[in-house]
Amino acid sequence: xxxxxxxxxxxxxxxxLTDINEIIKRGQxxxxxxxxxxxxxxxxxxxxGLEPYQKGEITVDGTSLSDPKTNLYNLRQKxxxxxxxFELYPHLPVLRNISLAPMKVLKKxxxxxxxxxxxxxxxxxxxxxxxxxxxxxxxxQQQRVAIARSLAMEPDYMMFDEPTSALDPEMIKEVLDVMxxxxxxxxxxxxxxxxxxxxxxxxDEIIFMDEGKIVERGTDxxxxxxxxxxxxxxxxxxxxx
Amino acid sequence: xxxxxxxxLSFLMGxxxxxLQLTLFxxxxxxxxxxxxxxxxxxxxxxxxxxxxxxxxxxxxxxxxLVIFWFYFVMPIIAGRPLDPFLSAVISFIIFExxxxxxxxxxxxxxxxxxxxxxxxxxxxxxxxxxxxxxxxIAIRRMLPSLITQSIVTFQDTSLAFVIGLQExxxxxxxxxxxxxxxIQLFSFVAIIFFxxxxxxxxxxxxxxxxxxxxxxx
Numbered sequence: 001x002x003x004x005x006x007x008x009x010x011x012x013x014x015x016x017l018t019d020i021n022e023i024i025k026r027g028q029x030x031x032x033x034x035x036x037x038x039x040x041x042x043x044x045x046x047x048x049g050l051e052p053y054q055k056g057e058i059t060v061d062g063t064s065l066s067d068p069k070t071n072l073y074n075l076r077q078k079x080x081x082x083x084x085x086f087e088l089y090p091h092l093p094v095l096r097n098i099s100l101a102p103m104k105v106l107k108k109x110x111x112x113x114x115x116x117x118x119x120x121x122x123x124x125x126x127x128x129x130x131x132x133x134x135x136x137x138x139x140x141q142q143q144r145v146a147i148a149r150s151l152a153m154e155p156d157y158m159m160f161d162e163p164t165s166a167l168d169p170e171m172i173k174e175v176l177d178v179m180x181x182x183x184x185x186x187x188x189x190x191x192x193x194x195x196x197x198x199x200x201x202x203x204d205e206i207i208f209m210d211e212g213k214i215v216e217r218g219t220d221x222x223x224x225x226x227x228x229x230x231x232x233x234x235x236x237x238x239x240x241x
Numbered sequence: 242x243x244x245x246x247x248x249x250l251s252f253l254m255g256x257x258x259x260x261l262q263l264t265l266f267x268x269x270x271x272x273x274x275x276x277x278x279x280x281x282x283x284x285x286x287x288x289x290x291x292x293x294x295x296x297x298x299x300x301x302x303x304x305x306x307l308v309i310f311w312f313y314f315v316m317p318i319i320a321g322r323p324l325d326p327f328l329s330a331v332i333s334f335i336i337f338e339x340x341x342x343x344x345x346x347x348x349x350x351x352x353x354x355x356x357x358x359x360x361x362x363x364x365x366x367x368x369x370x371x372x373x374x375x376x377x378x379i380a381i382r383r384m385l386p387s388l389i390t391q392s393i394v395t396f397q398d399t400s401l402a403f404v405i406g407l408q409e410x411x412x413x414x415x416x417x418x419x420x421x422x423x424x425i426q427l428f429s430f431v432a433i434i435f436f437x438x439x440x441x442x443x444x445x446x447x448x449x450x451x452x453x454x455x456x457x458x459x
Contacts, residue, residue: 050359077365087360090458091378100374101364135457146360153364 001025002047002157002190006056009039009046009212016042017053018212026156029189031199034209035235040192043209044159047190048072048079060157077105080150084162086142088134088149094121095130098149105153113152120148124178140171147178158182160191194239200224208232245423246430256413257434263327263399263409267334268392274335275342282347293343300340306401309333313405330402338395345391349384382449382458389446393439400435410434 002024009017017039024030032040045051047058049065049072058065060075089097098120099113108116121127124144126137134142143163150158160179164172176198183189183202193199199206199220206223208216208231216223216232224240227233246253281293300308312333316324353376361371403412410431418427 045359048363050362073362073365073367076363079363081360081363083356083360085354085356087354087357089357089361089375089379091382091456101361101366104370104374105365133456149360149364 001061003059007046007053007058008055009042009053016212020214024188024190026188027186028204029183029191029202030205030207031203032190032192032207032209033194038209039212040209041161044161044190044192047159048076048081077153078156080153080155080158082146082150082160082163084166086146088142088145090134093131093133094145097134097145098152102152116152120151124148138171139167140174143167143175144178157188160189160193162192164193164195196240208235243426243430245417245421245426249417253413253417256408256410259408260399260410263330263334263402264396266331267338267395267399270335271338271342271395274339276346278339278343279346279350282343283350297340297343300337305337305398306404308337309401309405326405326407329405330407334395341391345384345387349380352383353379379458382453386446386450389442393442396438397435
């Protein structure tokens with residue numbers, strides 16, 4: 001369980017997050033949407049300790065991120081993260097991208113790590129790309145490799161930071177399909193996205209953020225059919241064309 | 242055709258050896274100091290950033306020959322005795338080339354995006370694992386063509402050390418020329434040797450550049 005308790009964060013004088021509260025239970029999928037600059041990505045980065053926060057507390061399975069005794073490197077092994085621009089290691093072939101962390105962090109043998117990496121490539125549907133460099137893959141394929149790289153650490157949680165917004169339209173589905181399967185298999189996920197079809201299909205809760213605050217939250221049906229705030233209505237009317 | 246060269250070959254090659262030694266020391270010192278200068282140029286500490294930046298800007302806007310002269314004539318005043326020309330040349334080259342290598346390293350460090358580092362962290366890798374398996378391999382691949390090109394430039398630049406009387410390749414050739422009076426032959430020989438070395442170097446640089454482009458690291 002991830003508990004976000006009254007988090008506020010500043011970049012210098014600029015307040016990017018204001019009093020964020022949220023609880024993500026095991027097996028849940030939470031979708032976060034909102035205009036750019038609303039603090040969604042920053043919130044994700046706070047949850048796995050890539051960004052510090054100045055007020056409040058985040059705990060992952062009871063471990064506080066702001067506790068100086070917490071080993072963030074260990075904690076991050078439990079939380080996979082997928083980025084908008086894939087961020088694959090450009091100097092390593094696909095298979096090595098996936099097997100690197102299991103070998104170096106989990107100290108798995110090469111055979112074991114490679115076997116697992118191949119299984120994951122099968123799962124995301126591109127085993128034939130194992131020996132290619134990332135630059136030779138399409139955006140959709142790169143993002144699926146990035147998902148496989150995170151899954152190789154067998155995380156308990158997966159976070160996605162606008163995983164489809166850098167993709168050509170015809171590649172969005174192949175990535176979303178992988179994510180939908182993951183959600184249905186019971187992975188706990190926090191997904192920043194504007195793909196409302198995805199949200200409808202798998203989200204247990206949808207959060208709308210604006211200017212660093214959670215403006216509205218709800219289960220998918222009430223969120224789409226009966227948004228309470230004017231800001232949410234305006235946003236939804238923009239993206240649900 | 243190359244009779245004058247043949248008659249003085251061992252003397253000339255002795256000069257070439259000095260040129261190679263000078264290049265080697267200049268590169269070793271210039272690259273190591275350059276790595277540090279590169280870090281200084283991206284430092285958030287103003288006590289590091291401003292002095293390093295001032296040094297880089299000052300030296301990069303000086304002709305190399307001036308740095309060599311200046312260092313050679315100023316050092317005896319500071320040290321109280323004349324400096325060996327070879328040592329003086331090595332130090333001037335390190336001071337000069339480190340600013341160029343420093344800018345290459347700065348660009349290499351800055352070419353790696355924050356989120357690529359975050360991606361590595363989010364798989365549980367530590368700072369030193371990230372540096373070792375992700376940052377440094379990528380930075381070196383990206384910088385390699387520029388590093389080799391700058392090394393070739395350094396090799397060519399060493400001939401300027403003749404101004405302080407260092408008996409490197411060009412200086413020795415000019416000594417031979419004074420005796421033999423075969424300028425075209427002698428200096429053509431020097432040009433051919435320089436060309437061969439630099440051409441091979443630029444081919445190597447090109448090779449790494451194309452390899453980097455092919456694999457998408459650049």
